[in-house]
Amino acid sequence: MKTVVPNVESELKGKHVTVVGLARSGRKAIELLTWLGALVTAVDVKPRSAMGEIVDQLVDQGIPVYFGGENHSALTTADLIVISPGVPLVEKSLDDARRAGIPIIAEIELAFPYLQGRLVGVTGTNGKSTTVTMAGTMLEQAGISVRMGGNLGTPLSQIALDCLRGNNQSVKYIIAELSSFQLEAINMFAPWLAVVLNITNDHMDRYSTFDDYVMAKARIFRRQRQGDYGLLNQDDSVVKKLASVVLSSLMTFSHRHAVDSGMYVERGWFMWRINNRTVEICPLSELRLQGAHNVDNAMAAAAIALLCGCSVDVVRRVLQTFSGLEHACEYVRDRHGVTFINDSKATNVASTIGALESIGRPIVLIAGGRDKATDFSELVHAISLYVKSVILIGESGHKIKEALEDADVNAIPMYFEDSLEMAIQLASREADSGDVVLFSPTCTSFDMFQDYQHRGNRFKECVHALS
Numbered sequence: 222m223k224t225v226v227p228n229v230e231s232e233l234k235g236k237h238v239t240v241v242g243l244a245r246s247g248r249k250a251i252e253l254l255t256w257l258g259a260l261v262t263a264v265d266v267k268p269r270s271a272m273g274e275i276v277d278q279l280v281d282q283g284i285p286v287y288f289g290g291e292n293h294s295a296l297t298t299a300d301l302i303v304i305s306p307g308v309p310l311v312e313k314s315l316d317d318a319r320r321a322g323i324p325i326i327a328e329i330e331l332a333f334p335y336l337q338g339r340l341v342g343v344t345g346t347n348g349k350s351t352t353v354t355m356a357g358t359m360l361e362q363a364g365i366s367v368r369m370g371g372n373l374g375t376p377l378s379q380i381a382l383d384c385l386r387g388n389n390q391s392v393k394y395i396i397a398e399l400s401s402f403q404l405e406a407i408n409m410f411a412p413w414l415a416v417v418l419n420i421t422n423d424h425m426d427r428y429s430t431f432d433d434y435v436m437a438k439a440r441i442f443r444r445q446r447q448g449d450y451g452l453l454n455q456d457d458s459v460v461k462k463l464a465s466v467v468l469s470s471l472m473t474f475s476h477r478h479a480v481d482s483g484m485y486v487e488r489g490w491f492m493w494r495i496n497n498r499t500v501e502i503c504p505l506s507e508l509r510l511q512g513a514h515n516v517d518n519a520m521a522a523a524a525i526a527l528l529c530g531c532s533v534d535v536v537r538r539v540l541q542t543f544s545g546l547e548h549a550c551e552y553v554r555d556r557h558g559v560t561f562i563n564d565s566k567a568t569n570v571a572s573t574i575g576a577l578e579s580i581g582r583p584i585v586l587i588a589g590g591r592d593k594a595t596d597f598s599e600l601v602h603a604i605s606l607y608v609k610s611v612i613l614i615g616e617s618g619h620k621i622k623e624a625l626e627d628a629d630v631n632a633i634p635m636y637f638e639d640s641l642e643m644a645i646q647l648a649s650r651e652a653d654s655g656d657v658v659l660f661s662p663t664c665t666s667f668d669m670f671q672d673y674q675h676r677g678n679r680f681k682e683c684v685h686a687l688s
Contacts, residue, residue, distance in 0.1 A: 233257045233301075234257065236259050236300040237298065237299045237300050237301075238254050238259040238260065238261050238262070238299060238300060239262045239264055239295045239296060239303070240254070240261060241264045241302060241305065242265060242266075242305025243263055243264075243279075244307055246305045246306055246328040246376040249328070249378035249379045250332075251263060251279070252378065253331065253332065253335070253379075253382045254303070254331070256385065261284050262284065262286075262287070262295040264286075264287045264288075264295055265286075265287075265288055266289060266308075266314070267288065267289065269288045296314060296315065297318055297323070300323070300324075301326065302318055302324065302325045302326070303325075303327070304325060304326070304328070305328055306327070306372065306400055306403045310325065310405040310406045326407070327407050327410075328376060328377065328378055329377045329404075329407060329410055330406060330408065331378060331381075332376070332380065333377070334381075335381035335382075336380060336395055337389050338389070338392040338393050338394050338395050339394050339414070339529075340395050340397060340411075340412045341356070342371075342412035342416065343397065343398055344401070344418070345416075345417055345454075345460075346420050346423045347418070347419060347571055348418045348514060348517065349373065349398040349400075349418065350373045350566070351510075351518045351522075351549060352416070352518045352521045352522045352525070353371075353373055353522075354369065354546060355518065355522035355543050356523075357396050358539050359522065359531050359536055359539045362535050363526070363532060365531065366391045366394070367394045367529075368389065368392050368396070369395075370396075370397055370398075371403070372397075372399060373397075377395075394529050399441060401424065401428075402424075402427070404440045405437050407444075408443075408444070409444055410444060411445050411446065413448075413449050414449065414451075414525065414529075415449070415452070415467075415469070416451075416452040417439075417453055417460050418457075419454055419459075419460060419517065419571070420434070420438055420459040420460055421459075421569065421570070422571075422595070422599070423571075423595075424593055425594035425595065426592070435459060435463075439463050442463070442468065445469040446468075448469075449470065450469050450471075450528060451467035451468075451470070451472065452521065452525070453473050454475075455474060455477075455483075456517070472524065474520040475520075476516050479494070482494055482495055484520040484521070484523055486505055489504055489505050489506065491504075491505060491519070493524070493527055500533055502523060502533060502536060502540070507537075507541045509540070509541060509542060509544055510544070511550070513575070513578065513579070514575035515579070522539075523540065547677070548564070548565040548566040548673060548674060549566045550576050550579065551563040551564070553680070553684045553685070554684055554685060556649065556687055558653075558654025559654065559656050559657070560656075560657045560658070561660075561684045562580070562657055562659045562660065563680050564576045564659060564661035565666070565673045565676045565677030566677070567662060567663060568590075568664060568665050568666075569595065570596070570599045570663055572661070573600065573661040573663040574599070574603045576661045577604070577607045577608065577659070577661070578603060578607070580657050582656060582657050583607075583608075583653075583655065584607050584656065584658075584659050585609060586661065587612045587613075587614065587648055587659070588614075588621060588661060588663050589614040589615035589618040589664060590615040590617055590668055590676075591615065591617065591667045592616060592617040592620060597620060597621045597624035597625075598624045600624065601628040604630060604633065609634075610636070611634070611635045611636070612635075612644045612651070613638070614638055614639075614640070614662075614669070615664060617663075618637055622635055634651075640669075641660075641669070641676070641680060641683060642683045645680065645687070646687075660677075660680045
Protein backbone atom coordinates (compact mmCIF):
# COMPACT_ATOMS: atom_id res chain seq x y z
CA MET A 222 0.00 0.00 0.00
CA LYS A 223 1.36 3.42 -0.99
CA THR A 224 1.62 5.87 1.87
CA VAL A 225 1.28 9.58 1.16
CA VAL A 226 2.34 12.06 3.83
CA PRO A 227 -0.39 14.69 4.14
CA ASN A 228 0.49 18.25 3.15
CA VAL A 229 0.60 20.59 6.13
CA GLU A 230 -1.58 23.30 4.58
CA SER A 231 -4.30 21.19 2.98
CA GLU A 232 -4.52 17.89 4.80
CA LEU A 233 -3.31 17.68 8.41
CA LYS A 234 -5.22 20.62 9.84
CA GLY A 235 -8.48 19.30 11.25
CA LYS A 236 -7.69 15.70 10.32
CA HIS A 237 -7.98 12.84 12.80
CA VAL A 238 -4.55 11.37 13.49
CA THR A 239 -3.93 8.48 15.88
CA VAL A 240 -0.46 8.10 17.39
CA VAL A 241 0.33 4.55 18.54
CA GLY A 242 3.08 4.25 21.15
CA LEU A 243 3.71 6.94 23.75
CA ALA A 244 7.44 6.64 24.34
CA ARG A 245 9.75 9.53 23.48
CA SER A 246 9.17 9.56 19.71
CA GLY A 247 5.41 9.15 20.01
CA ARG A 248 5.12 12.04 22.45
CA LYS A 249 7.10 14.31 20.13
CA ALA A 250 4.95 13.23 17.18
CA ILE A 251 1.90 14.33 19.18
CA GLU A 252 3.50 17.74 19.80
CA LEU A 253 4.25 18.16 16.09
CA LEU A 254 0.77 17.08 15.02
CA THR A 255 -0.87 19.38 17.55
CA TRP A 256 1.17 22.32 16.26
CA LEU A 257 0.09 21.42 12.72
CA GLY A 258 -3.57 21.54 13.73
CA ALA A 259 -4.38 17.82 13.64
CA LEU A 260 -6.99 16.28 15.94
CA VAL A 261 -4.83 13.79 17.82
CA THR A 262 -5.75 10.60 19.67
CA ALA A 263 -3.09 8.65 21.58
CA VAL A 264 -2.93 4.87 21.98
CA ASP A 265 -0.49 2.65 23.87
CA VAL A 266 -0.54 -1.10 24.46
CA LYS A 267 0.68 -0.69 28.03
CA PRO A 268 -1.90 -0.44 30.84
CA ARG A 269 -2.74 2.93 32.38
CA SER A 270 -0.81 2.02 35.53
CA ALA A 271 2.44 1.76 33.56
CA MET A 272 2.15 5.09 31.77
CA GLY A 273 3.01 7.62 34.46
CA GLU A 274 2.26 11.33 34.33
CA ILE A 275 2.42 11.55 30.52
CA VAL A 276 -1.25 10.52 30.44
CA ASP A 277 -2.32 13.39 32.70
CA GLN A 278 -0.33 15.81 30.55
CA LEU A 279 -2.05 14.62 27.37
CA VAL A 280 -5.50 14.68 28.94
CA ASP A 281 -4.86 18.24 30.15
CA GLN A 282 -4.20 19.14 26.51
CA GLY A 283 -7.54 17.65 25.51
CA ILE A 284 -6.02 14.61 23.80
CA PRO A 285 -7.95 11.32 24.26
CA VAL A 286 -5.72 8.47 25.46
CA TYR A 287 -6.48 4.73 25.26
CA PHE A 288 -4.56 1.85 26.83
CA GLY A 289 -3.80 -1.83 26.77
CA GLY A 290 -6.34 -4.03 25.02
CA GLU A 291 -8.72 -1.15 24.33
CA ASN A 292 -8.97 -1.68 20.57
CA HIS A 293 -11.33 1.03 19.54
CA SER A 294 -12.48 3.28 16.73
CA ALA A 295 -9.37 5.46 17.02
CA LEU A 296 -7.56 2.81 14.97
CA THR A 297 -10.25 2.43 12.31
CA THR A 298 -11.67 5.92 11.85
CA ALA A 299 -8.44 7.92 11.70
CA ASP A 300 -7.30 9.73 8.57
CA LEU A 301 -3.71 8.80 9.41
CA ILE A 302 -1.92 6.56 11.93
CA VAL A 303 1.59 7.39 13.15
CA ILE A 304 3.49 4.58 14.88
CA SER A 305 6.41 4.86 17.28
CA PRO A 306 9.53 2.72 16.65
CA GLY A 307 8.48 0.25 19.33
CA VAL A 308 5.28 -0.62 17.44
CA PRO A 309 5.83 -3.18 14.63
CA LEU A 310 4.22 -2.34 11.31
CA VAL A 311 2.65 -5.82 11.42
CA GLU A 312 1.07 -5.18 14.85
CA LYS A 313 -2.23 -7.11 14.86
CA SER A 314 -4.17 -4.22 16.36
CA LEU A 315 -3.46 -2.34 13.11
CA ASP A 316 -5.02 -5.04 10.89
CA ASP A 317 -8.43 -3.36 10.67
CA ALA A 318 -6.80 -0.04 9.81
CA ARG A 319 -4.81 -1.69 7.03
CA ARG A 320 -7.94 -3.30 5.62
CA ALA A 321 -9.66 0.09 5.71
CA GLY A 322 -6.79 1.61 3.71
CA ILE A 323 -5.76 4.04 6.44
CA PRO A 324 -2.17 5.25 5.88
CA ILE A 325 0.23 4.01 8.58
CA ILE A 326 3.55 5.84 8.78
CA ALA A 327 6.59 6.04 11.03
CA GLU A 328 7.31 9.03 13.23
CA ILE A 329 10.35 9.88 11.07
CA GLU A 330 8.12 9.87 7.97
CA LEU A 331 5.80 12.35 9.66
CA ALA A 332 8.71 14.65 10.51
CA PHE A 333 10.57 14.43 7.20
CA PRO A 334 8.68 17.06 5.12
CA TYR A 335 9.27 19.73 7.76
CA LEU A 336 13.02 19.25 8.26
CA GLN A 337 15.36 21.98 7.05
CA GLY A 338 18.94 21.40 5.94
CA ARG A 339 20.40 18.28 4.40
CA LEU A 340 19.52 15.02 6.15
CA VAL A 341 22.14 12.35 6.83
CA GLY A 342 20.65 8.99 7.87
CA VAL A 343 22.84 6.40 9.58
CA THR A 344 21.63 2.83 10.12
CA GLY A 345 23.23 -0.52 10.92
CA THR A 346 23.11 -3.12 13.65
CA ASN A 347 25.92 -1.58 15.70
CA GLY A 348 27.94 1.62 15.82
CA LYS A 349 25.17 4.05 14.87
CA SER A 350 25.38 6.25 17.96
CA THR A 351 29.18 6.40 17.88
CA THR A 352 29.23 7.26 14.18
CA VAL A 353 26.52 9.93 14.44
CA THR A 354 28.13 11.55 17.47
CA MET A 355 31.63 11.49 15.98
CA ALA A 356 30.44 12.94 12.66
CA GLY A 357 28.39 15.58 14.47
CA THR A 358 31.40 16.50 16.58
CA MET A 359 33.45 16.98 13.42
CA LEU A 360 30.85 19.35 11.96
CA GLU A 361 30.54 21.26 15.24
CA GLN A 362 34.30 21.72 15.48
CA ALA A 363 34.36 22.89 11.86
CA GLY A 364 31.79 25.57 12.70
CA ILE A 365 29.10 23.93 10.54
CA SER A 366 25.61 24.17 12.04
CA VAL A 367 24.30 20.64 12.74
CA ARG A 368 21.59 18.85 14.71
CA MET A 369 21.88 15.22 15.81
CA GLY A 370 18.88 13.06 16.61
CA GLY A 371 16.56 10.29 15.51
CA ASN A 372 16.97 7.11 17.52
CA LEU A 373 19.77 8.91 19.38
CA GLY A 374 18.71 11.83 21.54
CA THR A 375 16.23 14.20 19.94
CA PRO A 376 13.39 12.65 17.88
CA LEU A 377 13.07 14.00 14.35
CA SER A 378 9.58 15.27 15.19
CA GLN A 379 11.13 17.65 17.73
CA ILE A 380 13.68 18.86 15.17
CA ALA A 381 10.87 19.32 12.64
CA LEU A 382 8.88 21.32 15.17
CA ASP A 383 11.92 23.51 15.83
CA CYS A 384 12.22 24.08 12.08
CA LEU A 385 8.56 25.07 11.78
CA ARG A 386 8.91 27.49 14.69
CA GLY A 387 11.92 29.12 13.03
CA ASN A 388 14.42 27.87 15.60
CA ASN A 389 16.55 25.93 13.09
CA GLN A 390 16.99 28.49 10.33
CA SER A 391 20.79 28.28 10.33
CA VAL A 392 21.02 24.48 10.48
CA LYS A 393 22.80 23.07 7.44
CA TYR A 394 22.78 19.37 8.33
CA ILE A 395 20.73 16.96 10.43
CA ILE A 396 22.51 13.69 11.24
CA ALA A 397 19.99 11.06 12.32
CA GLU A 398 20.50 7.62 13.83
CA LEU A 399 17.88 5.36 12.24
CA SER A 400 16.89 1.91 13.49
CA SER A 401 15.23 -0.78 11.40
CA PHE A 402 12.11 -0.18 13.50
CA GLN A 403 11.97 3.43 12.32
CA LEU A 404 12.58 2.52 8.68
CA GLU A 405 9.80 -0.10 8.44
CA ALA A 406 7.00 2.38 7.82
CA ILE A 407 8.56 4.97 5.52
CA ASN A 408 7.75 5.78 1.93
CA MET A 409 8.79 9.34 1.04
CA PHE A 410 11.59 9.61 3.63
CA ALA A 411 14.82 10.30 1.71
CA PRO A 412 18.15 11.24 3.29
CA TRP A 413 20.61 13.24 1.20
CA LEU A 414 23.26 10.83 2.51
CA ALA A 415 22.21 7.31 3.57
CA VAL A 416 24.76 5.22 5.48
CA VAL A 417 24.69 1.50 6.36
CA LEU A 418 27.44 0.49 8.79
CA ASN A 419 26.91 -3.26 9.22
CA ILE A 420 24.12 -5.83 9.44
CA THR A 421 24.27 -8.87 11.71
CA ASN A 422 21.60 -11.02 13.37
CA ASP A 423 19.49 -8.91 15.71
CA HIS A 424 15.85 -8.33 16.64
CA MET A 425 14.83 -11.83 15.60
CA ASP A 426 12.00 -11.48 18.11
CA ARG A 427 10.52 -8.83 15.81
CA TYR A 428 11.34 -10.11 12.31
CA SER A 429 10.26 -13.44 10.84
CA THR A 430 13.53 -13.86 8.94
CA PHE A 431 16.95 -12.26 8.74
CA ASP A 432 16.09 -11.12 5.20
CA ASP A 433 13.13 -9.16 6.57
CA TYR A 434 15.51 -7.36 8.92
CA VAL A 435 17.92 -6.60 6.06
CA MET A 436 15.12 -5.27 3.87
CA ALA A 437 13.95 -2.95 6.65
CA LYS A 438 17.44 -1.45 6.75
CA ALA A 439 17.58 -1.22 2.94
CA ARG A 440 14.47 0.98 2.86
CA ILE A 441 16.73 3.92 3.72
CA PHE A 442 17.70 4.10 0.03
CA ARG A 443 14.32 3.71 -1.64
CA ARG A 444 13.46 7.39 -2.24
CA GLN A 445 16.90 8.83 -2.85
CA ARG A 446 17.40 10.87 -6.01
CA GLN A 447 20.17 12.06 -8.29
CA GLY A 448 22.53 14.22 -6.26
CA ASP A 449 22.11 12.08 -3.13
CA TYR A 450 24.70 9.66 -1.75
CA GLY A 451 24.76 6.12 -0.39
CA LEU A 452 27.66 5.03 1.84
CA LEU A 453 28.19 1.28 2.42
CA ASN A 454 30.62 -0.83 4.44
CA GLN A 455 32.47 -2.75 1.74
CA ASP A 456 33.83 -5.24 4.31
CA ASP A 457 30.39 -6.41 5.48
CA SER A 458 29.15 -9.18 3.19
CA VAL A 459 25.47 -8.36 3.78
CA VAL A 460 25.84 -4.59 3.43
CA LYS A 461 27.98 -4.96 0.31
CA LYS A 462 25.06 -6.60 -1.51
CA LEU A 463 22.88 -3.54 -0.91
CA ALA A 464 24.82 -1.73 -3.62
CA SER A 465 22.26 -3.15 -6.05
CA VAL A 466 19.45 -1.10 -4.44
CA VAL A 467 21.37 2.17 -4.13
CA LEU A 468 20.01 4.57 -6.76
CA SER A 469 22.15 7.52 -5.66
CA SER A 470 25.92 8.08 -5.98
CA LEU A 471 27.57 5.09 -4.31
CA MET A 472 30.49 5.50 -1.92
CA THR A 473 32.07 2.83 0.27
CA PHE A 474 34.50 2.40 3.14
CA SER A 475 36.88 -0.47 3.89
CA HIS A 476 39.73 -1.23 6.26
CA ARG A 477 40.82 -4.16 4.06
CA HIS A 478 41.42 -2.63 0.64
CA ALA A 479 41.31 0.58 -1.39
CA VAL A 480 37.94 1.77 -2.72
CA ASP A 481 37.06 3.75 -5.83
CA SER A 482 35.22 6.45 -3.91
CA GLY A 483 35.13 6.80 -0.13
CA MET A 484 37.30 5.99 2.91
CA TYR A 485 39.82 3.19 3.31
CA VAL A 486 42.99 2.17 5.14
CA GLU A 487 46.24 1.81 3.21
CA ARG A 488 49.74 1.32 4.61
CA GLY A 489 48.41 2.12 8.07
CA TRP A 490 46.77 5.41 7.06
CA PHE A 491 43.17 6.57 6.76
CA MET A 492 42.66 7.62 3.14
CA TRP A 493 39.88 9.63 1.47
CA ARG A 494 39.23 9.24 -2.23
CA ILE A 495 36.70 11.32 -4.17
CA ASN A 496 36.54 12.57 -7.76
CA ASN A 497 39.73 10.62 -8.55
CA ARG A 498 41.67 12.52 -5.87
CA THR A 499 43.19 10.80 -2.85
CA VAL A 500 43.99 12.55 0.44
CA GLU A 501 45.81 11.19 3.50
CA ILE A 502 43.86 11.83 6.71
CA CYS A 503 45.96 10.45 9.58
CA PRO A 504 47.70 7.26 10.70
CA LEU A 505 45.40 4.51 11.93
CA SER A 506 47.56 4.34 15.07
CA GLU A 507 46.38 7.84 16.04
CA LEU A 508 42.72 6.81 16.29
CA ARG A 509 41.81 7.20 19.95
CA LEU A 510 38.93 4.71 19.87
CA GLN A 511 40.00 1.10 20.24
CA GLY A 512 38.82 -1.97 18.31
CA ALA A 513 38.31 -2.95 14.67
CA HIS A 514 34.62 -2.07 14.89
CA ASN A 515 35.55 1.49 15.80
CA VAL A 516 37.85 1.73 12.79
CA ASP A 517 34.74 1.19 10.66
CA ASN A 518 32.76 3.73 12.70
CA ALA A 519 35.56 6.27 12.36
CA MET A 520 35.78 5.81 8.59
CA ALA A 521 32.03 6.28 8.21
CA ALA A 522 32.04 9.37 10.43
CA ALA A 523 34.98 10.86 8.53
CA ALA A 524 33.30 10.23 5.18
CA ILE A 525 30.10 11.90 6.40
CA ALA A 526 31.99 14.92 7.70
CA LEU A 527 34.10 15.34 4.57
CA LEU A 528 31.02 15.15 2.34
CA CYS A 529 29.42 17.81 4.54
CA GLY A 530 32.35 20.17 3.99
CA CYS A 531 34.63 19.56 6.97
CA SER A 532 38.32 20.15 6.44
CA VAL A 533 40.81 17.30 6.67
CA ASP A 534 42.44 19.06 9.65
CA VAL A 535 39.21 19.02 11.67
CA VAL A 536 38.47 15.39 10.78
CA ARG A 537 41.99 14.41 11.80
CA ARG A 538 41.73 16.22 15.13
CA VAL A 539 38.46 14.53 16.07
CA LEU A 540 39.76 11.09 15.08
CA GLN A 541 42.69 11.70 17.40
CA THR A 542 40.66 12.98 20.35
CA PHE A 543 37.13 11.49 20.29
CA SER A 544 36.93 9.14 23.28
CA GLY A 545 33.59 7.41 22.66
CA LEU A 546 30.12 7.32 24.16
CA GLU A 547 28.81 6.66 27.62
CA HIS A 548 27.85 2.98 28.05
CA ALA A 549 29.88 1.91 24.98
CA CYS A 550 33.11 0.27 26.19
CA GLU A 551 33.24 3.07 28.75
CA TYR A 552 36.10 3.04 31.26
CA VAL A 553 34.73 3.17 34.82
CA ARG A 554 37.64 2.69 37.22
CA ASP A 555 40.70 0.66 38.16
CA ARG A 556 40.60 -1.21 41.45
CA HIS A 557 43.51 -3.30 42.73
CA GLY A 558 44.87 -3.51 39.18
CA VAL A 559 41.52 -4.59 37.69
CA THR A 560 39.87 -2.39 35.05
CA PHE A 561 36.07 -2.15 34.99
CA ILE A 562 34.42 -1.44 31.61
CA ASN A 563 30.75 -0.50 31.11
CA ASP A 564 29.43 -1.72 27.74
CA SER A 565 25.74 -1.68 28.64
CA LYS A 566 24.88 -0.47 25.12
CA ALA A 567 25.87 -3.92 23.79
CA THR A 568 22.46 -5.48 23.18
CA ASN A 569 23.48 -8.07 20.58
CA VAL A 570 26.16 -10.68 19.94
CA ALA A 571 28.17 -8.70 17.38
CA SER A 572 28.54 -5.77 19.74
CA THR A 573 29.83 -7.96 22.57
CA ILE A 574 32.25 -9.73 20.23
CA GLY A 575 33.61 -6.34 19.15
CA ALA A 576 34.17 -5.39 22.78
CA LEU A 577 35.91 -8.67 23.60
CA GLU A 578 38.21 -8.35 20.59
CA SER A 579 39.16 -4.76 21.41
CA ILE A 580 40.38 -5.29 24.98
CA GLY A 581 43.40 -7.54 24.59
CA ARG A 582 43.60 -8.61 28.26
CA PRO A 583 42.06 -11.49 30.27
CA ILE A 584 38.37 -10.76 30.77
CA VAL A 585 35.77 -11.57 33.38
CA LEU A 586 32.55 -11.14 31.40
CA ILE A 587 29.20 -10.17 32.91
CA ALA A 588 26.40 -10.86 30.41
CA GLY A 589 22.68 -11.51 30.20
CA GLY A 590 19.36 -9.73 30.08
CA ARG A 591 16.22 -10.07 27.99
CA ASP A 592 16.65 -12.25 24.90
CA LYS A 593 15.70 -11.15 21.36
CA ALA A 594 15.56 -14.69 19.90
CA THR A 595 19.35 -14.51 19.73
CA ASP A 596 21.69 -17.26 18.56
CA PHE A 597 24.25 -17.10 21.37
CA SER A 598 26.41 -19.80 19.78
CA GLU A 599 28.05 -16.99 17.78
CA LEU A 600 29.65 -15.83 21.05
CA VAL A 601 31.48 -19.09 21.62
CA HIS A 602 34.67 -18.47 19.65
CA ALA A 603 35.33 -15.01 21.10
CA ILE A 604 34.62 -16.19 24.66
CA SER A 605 36.98 -19.14 24.25
CA LEU A 606 39.75 -16.77 23.10
CA TYR A 607 39.42 -13.85 25.50
CA VAL A 608 37.34 -14.76 28.57
CA LYS A 609 38.57 -16.42 31.77
CA SER A 610 35.15 -16.62 33.46
CA VAL A 611 31.54 -15.71 32.71
CA ILE A 612 28.98 -14.34 35.17
CA LEU A 613 25.41 -14.54 33.89
CA ILE A 614 22.38 -12.52 34.95
CA GLY A 615 18.83 -11.97 33.75
CA GLU A 616 16.29 -13.95 31.79
CA SER A 617 18.73 -15.12 29.13
CA GLY A 618 21.42 -16.41 31.47
CA HIS A 619 20.55 -20.10 31.14
CA LYS A 620 20.24 -19.83 27.34
CA ILE A 621 23.73 -18.35 27.11
CA LYS A 622 25.04 -21.11 29.38
CA GLU A 623 23.45 -23.78 27.19
CA ALA A 624 25.06 -22.29 24.08
CA LEU A 625 28.48 -22.40 25.72
CA GLU A 626 27.96 -25.94 27.02
CA ASP A 627 26.76 -27.16 23.62
CA ALA A 628 30.02 -25.86 22.16
CA ASP A 629 31.99 -27.67 24.88
CA VAL A 630 33.37 -24.50 26.48
CA ASN A 631 33.13 -26.13 29.90
CA ALA A 632 36.70 -25.24 30.84
CA ILE A 633 35.60 -21.64 31.40
CA PRO A 634 33.93 -21.18 34.80
CA MET A 635 30.33 -19.96 34.57
CA TYR A 636 28.28 -18.49 37.40
CA PHE A 637 24.74 -17.19 37.88
CA GLU A 638 23.79 -14.23 40.04
CA ASP A 639 20.35 -12.83 40.82
CA SER A 640 21.33 -9.19 40.50
CA LEU A 641 23.87 -6.98 38.77
CA GLU A 642 25.22 -5.90 42.16
CA MET A 643 25.99 -9.50 43.14
CA ALA A 644 27.55 -10.16 39.74
CA ILE A 645 29.90 -7.20 40.17
CA GLN A 646 30.93 -8.35 43.63
CA LEU A 647 31.69 -11.84 42.30
CA ALA A 648 33.58 -10.42 39.31
CA SER A 649 35.76 -8.33 41.59
CA ARG A 650 36.74 -11.52 43.44
CA GLU A 651 37.29 -13.53 40.24
CA ALA A 652 39.50 -10.96 38.53
CA ASP A 653 43.24 -10.76 39.13
CA SER A 654 45.47 -7.73 38.75
CA GLY A 655 45.81 -6.98 35.03
CA ASP A 656 42.37 -8.39 34.18
CA VAL A 657 39.32 -6.54 32.88
CA VAL A 658 35.78 -6.89 34.20
CA LEU A 659 33.61 -6.27 31.14
CA PHE A 660 29.88 -5.68 31.47
CA SER A 661 28.64 -6.40 27.95
CA PRO A 662 25.13 -7.86 28.31
CA THR A 663 24.48 -9.02 24.70
CA CYS A 664 20.78 -8.53 25.50
CA THR A 665 18.25 -5.81 26.12
CA SER A 666 17.77 -4.43 29.61
CA PHE A 667 14.01 -4.64 30.07
CA ASP A 668 13.94 -7.67 32.36
CA MET A 669 15.70 -5.78 35.15
CA PHE A 670 16.08 -2.13 34.11
CA GLN A 671 14.27 0.71 32.34
CA ASP A 672 16.77 0.89 29.47
CA TYR A 673 20.46 0.39 28.73
CA GLN A 674 21.32 3.79 30.25
CA HIS A 675 19.67 2.86 33.54
CA ARG A 676 21.51 -0.47 33.45
CA GLY A 677 24.87 1.13 32.67
CA ASN A 678 24.49 3.78 35.34
CA ARG A 679 23.65 1.10 37.89
CA PHE A 680 26.78 -0.82 36.89
CA LYS A 681 28.92 2.28 37.42
CA GLU A 682 27.30 3.02 40.78
CA CYS A 683 28.00 -0.51 42.00
CA VAL A 684 31.59 -0.49 40.73
CA HIS A 685 32.33 2.82 42.43
CA ALA A 686 30.77 1.45 45.63
CA LEU A 687 33.34 -1.38 45.81
CA SER A 688 35.67 -0.74 48.73
